[in-house]
Amino acid sequence: xSFQRTQEKLKILADAAKYDVSCSxxxxxxxxxxKGLGDATGMGICHSYTEDGxxxxxxxxxxxxxxxxxxxxxxxxxxxxxxxxxxxVQEVVDLTINFYRRNYIEGLxxxxxxxxxxxxxxxxxxxxxxxxxxxxxxxxxIHLKSIPGASDELMREAGLYADxxxxxxxxxxxxxxxxxxxxxxxEDFIKPMVKVKNEIIQYNAEKKIIKSTPKFAPAGQSTQMxxxxxxxxxxxIMQTSNHFYKSYNLKRVYYSGYxxxxxxxxxxxxxxxxxxxRENRLxxxxxxxxxxxxxxxxxxxxxxxxxxxxxxxxxxxALRNLHEFPVDVNTADxxxxxxxxxxxxxxxxKIINARRFRKLNWEHLKKIGVALNRAQYFMxxxxxxxxxxxxxxxxxxxxxxxxSTSKYQKMLSNQLSLFG
Amino acid sequence: xxxxxxxxxxxxxxxxxxVFYVFEHKLKMVSIQNKFSVQQGxxxxxxxxxxxxxxxxxxxxxxxxxxSSHGSYQLYYAFLSEAIGVEDLLLDYIQYAFSQQKKVDKxxxxxxxxxxxxxxxxxxxxxxxxxxxxxxxxxxxxxxxxSIEPDFNVLPLIEKHFKRRYADQKWVIYDIKRGYxxxxxxxxxxxxxxxxxENFNFTKTDDAFFATQEFEFQKLWQDYFKAxxxxxxxxxxxxxxxxxKRYWKYLSEKQPN
Numbered sequence: 001x002s003f004q005r006t007q008e009k010l011k012i013l014a015d016a017a018k019y020d021v022s023c024s025x026x027x028x029x030x031x032x033x034x035k036g037l038g039d040a041t042g043m044g045i046c047h048s049y050t051e052d053g054x055x056x057x058x059x060x061x062x063x064x065x066x067x068x069x070x071x072x073x074x075x076x077x078x079x080x081x082x083x084x085x086x087x088x089v090q091e092v093v094d095l096t097i098n099f100y101r102r103n104y105i106e107g108l109x110x111x112x113x114x115x116x117x118x119x120x121x122x123x124x125x126x127x128x129x130x131x132x133x134x135x136x137x138x139x140x141x142i143h144l145k146s147i148p149g150a151s152d153e154l155m156r157e158a159g160l161y162a163d164x165x166x167x168x169x170x171x172x173x174x175x176x177x178x179x180x181x182x183x184x185x186x187e188d189f190i191k192p193m194v195k196v197k198n199e200i201i202q203y204n205a206e207k208k209i210i211k212s213t214p215k216f217a218p219a220g221q222s223t224q225m226x227x228x229x230x231x232x233x234x235x236x237i238m239q240t241s242n243h244f245y246k247s248y249n250l251k252r253v254y255y256s257g258y259x260x261x262x263x264x265x266x267x268x269x270x271x272x273x274x275x276x277x278r279e280n281r282l283x284x285x286x287x288x289x290x291x292x293x294x295x296x297x298x299x300x301x302x303x304x305x306x307x308x309x310x311x312x313x314x315x316x317x318a319l320r321n322l323h324e325f326p327v328d329v330n331t332a333d334x335x336x337x338x339x340x341x342x343x344x345x346x347x348x349x350k351i352i353n354a355r356r357f358r359k360l361n362w363e364h365l366k367k368i369g370v371a372l373n374r375a376q377y378f379m380x381x382x383x384x385x386x387x388x389x390x391x392x393x394x395x396x397x398x399x400x401x402x403x404s405t406s407k408y409q410k411m412l413s414n415q416l417s418l419f420g
Numbered sequence: 421x422x423x424x425x426x427x428x429x430x431x432x433x434x435x436x437x438x439v440f441y442v443f444e445h446k447l448k449m450v451s452i453q454n455k456f457s458v459q460q461g462x463x464x465x466x467x468x469x470x471x472x473x474x475x476x477x478x479x480x481x482x483x484x485x486x487x488s489s490h491g492s493y494q495l496y497y498a499f500l501s502e503a504i505g506v507e508d509l510l511l512d513y514i515q516y517a518f519s520q521q522k523k524v525d526k527x528x529x530x531x532x533x534x535x536x537x538x539x540x541x542x543x544x545x546x547x548x549x550x551x552x553x554x555x556x557x558x559x560x561x562x563x564x565x566x567s568i569e570p571d572f573n574v575l576p577l578i579e580k581h582f583k584r585r586y587a588d589q590k591w592v593i594y595d596i597k598r599g600y601x602x603x604x605x606x607x608x609x610x611x612x613x614x615x616x617x618e619n620f621n622f623t624k625t626d627d628a629f630f631a632t633q634e635f636e637f638q639k640l641w642q643d644y645f646k647a648x649x650x651x652x653x654x655x656x657x658x659x660x661x662x663x664x665k666r667y668w669k670y671l672s673e674k675q676p677n
């Protein structure tokens with residue numbers, strides 16, 4: 001491996017890969033059984049964090065940033081004047097192994113610009129994963145990008161070596177995609193996703209009969225959408241997200257606030273702020289859907305097409321549904337506890353366990369870690385001190401905002417004054 | 421009745437032997453203290469405890485039968501925190517556990533149970549951080565070497581993780597603060613004490629000790645770390661919350677070039 005050339009390529013191809021948000025390295029169950037290198041059974045590990053506060057868990061690179069497509073939102077688009085480079089298969093293998101041995105990473109996340117054709121590109125990605133597994137005895141985590149339009153045979157092979165496969169739908173609506181990436185079709189993204197979904201279903205069925213059935217993409221599939229590039233509202237975004245979770249059994253949908261990288265007038269101009277707060281609210285909604293038992297239509301619907309920026313989506317829901325409250329924490333079921341603003345699932349489980357021993361009062365709840373600042377208006381406990389005033393939603397919201405400081409305060413006042 | 425200080429040798433078995441002593445002599449006013457950090461009470465009498473493996477095992481077996489497996493490992497985790505006074509909290513927890521019919525480890529409204537759960541959580545966090553922040557450097561002897569200074573004594577907790585993961589390479593993880601380390605020789609993991617040359621600089625990669633290619637991979641890793649950052653999303657507060665500054669000196673990516 002020539003150090004200088006690899007160094008140059010690494011700089012270019014890591015820089016081009018950084019807009020892919022996924023850095024998950026958990027959920028694989030691939031054990032080190034051959035006394036080889038690596039193990040992907042435990043929880044994911046973030047080995048470092050970049051200065052933007054994002055986790056570094058995988059070596060995230062493109063195989064090449066040569067691309068035949070010209071998608072307006074993409075830094076690697078054909079018409080963009082950037083330095084191009086391409087790794088050899090062996091170079092990626094060497095980097096992965098040597099980084100892994102030093103405990104820098106959990107594994108590899110390999111994506112690529114599309115050169116020649118979808119299949120030609122997918123074949124190269126699969127070749128890297130195959131070499132790592134078969135020649136290097138590597139049991140670490142491998143995340144491969146499914147190239148839109150790749151053949152079923154290649155997708156099947158990819159799933160045998162990779163832990164996770166993902167294909168980014170990027171633009172939440174078909175109309176937006178047409179505008180920003182006219183050469184791409186939604187069907188091309190869907191095709192490999194369907195193939196992988198079906199293979200996973202088949203694998204799970206076969207494994208019940210034959211235990212030694214080779215693993216197929218044990219960490220499942222994910223996708224990513226760009227936020228704030230093509231004018232969709234939050235309702236449209238979460239509808240799409242919900243559709244992908246339900247129809248394709250995705251493990252994760254990622255939301256990526258658009259980072260302006262182009263002077264194309266179809267897009268937000270360079271220098272405009274990345275919508276980080278909005279991105280955060282979308283993730284909160286995603287969590288409410290997946291872990292807190294909310295249906296997406298409770299949070300976003302025809303009447304409420306955008307998430308509030310100043311309060312989190314659960315609080316916002318609670319303020320619209322005051323008739324559901326107050327909840328008695330000593331008797332309520334898990335579903336209702338999870339709906340109290342200021343209570344995370346950890347607190348919910350602690351409360352359920354702790355109340356078996358004695359009735360809980362404010363002091364107990366505070367020590368357990370409940371954010372009483374928000375929660376106090378929505379619950380009662382073993383105490384005769386509780387909110388007795390008949391407060392309106394606006395009043396409660398005002399009291400909560402008055403007694404808290406958001407880490408987004410600065411951003412919030414800017415954004416509010418823009419629309420206010 | 422006079423208050424007693426039970427002084428043990430700092431090991432987990434020593435601590436459990438002290439707990440045995442408390443039950444055996446039905447002591448009421450008692451404090452268990454590590455011999456390396458004795459807090460002298462004004463009117464208390466010191467008693468040295470001999471570490472007795474048999475007694476320790478009896479106590480441990482009893483604890484395991486009175487708690488869920490989650491509860492007993494929380495006790496062990498909290499012990500490894502080496503926090504001043506943690507032994508007395510643990511004793512209170514254990515006495516409470518033995519006095520109840522039900523398994524009490526999820527009684528989060530009991531002060532000692534909640535406190536131990538919180539301490540165990542921070543030890544668990546430190547364990548996880550070490551699994552993340554250990555940076556191996558390849559030495560001239562073909563051993564991957566890492567030095568750490570964890571807040572808590574987490575080496576016993578991370579052994580399994582590293583053994584399973586790096587089954588095909590020799591490695592050493594050395595806790596500089598506590599002066600001992602783990603050495604994996606491709607077969608088993610052993611506890612070792614090492615003598616380092618005088619003025620040995622743990623944060624510097626000296627070519628007298630480390631392989632030539634080590635420098636190249638460190639450089640590549642630093643380059644990667646820089647290239648994967650998105651400058652327009654810079655958020656140093658978040659960065660430092662995830663990677664507190666006290667860990668920086670052993671992280672290759674945070675070294676000045």
